[in-house]
Amino acid sequence: MSVSVLLVEDDEVIRRSVGMALERYGYRVVSAADGLTGLELFRAADPDLLLLDVMLPGLDGIGLCRRVRESSLVPILMMSARGDALDVVSGLEAGADDYVVKPADTSVLVARIRALLRRATPVPDTPRLVFGDLTVDPEALEVYVAGEQISLAPTELRLLLEFAANPGIVLDRQTLLRNVWDYGWDGDSRVVDLCVQRLRRKVGPDRVETVRGFGYKLRR
16 A cells, blocks of 8 residues: 655645655655645545645644644654754754755655654564653553653654663764664754654653763663
8 A cells, every 4th residue: 555645835846846756656645735725634634644844825834733743643744945943943843753955855855754654663572661750662652651641753752762772871863863763864963852852841851861962861
């Protein structure tokens, strides 16, 4: 069964070219030219992945991302025309898993999509991992804090699983980009920092420690 991608982009030329490029790679593409239509299509089509432009008429990409995250953990890849720090940070804070700068090379775009879809797949059978009041169940893909189950976005969960597999070990940003984001090249470390911030808000501010000049580690 082909993977479905919801593409929300107001520029008709980009929308058509990206849509056709993804279809050549075997993806089934549903597209929208504005955020509100994109939200309706998301609810109706239940896509496997969202590819959203930041600047959209009506409901912008940031707002659409937030609305989707209210009810779904579907992988979200944001597109920014300039790669501005504000655009990137806003998108990641809203719950996006990754971003690309337009115009994106098709091979890079497809690599990012494949990486997001791989990260959304279940993890092999592993026993529960317990760190104080934090419990991680890699098999059920569930996380509990003080006995209460919490909801994590796919990338947040993958990041926590990487930390949980290496408790007390400092992981630098490039290692996390490679193992969590599946980057085979140097990526933007802002995605790591923003995802760590989101994770801390959910599992506790002191659970993931910053080791200045080196990276992050999970407190045992």
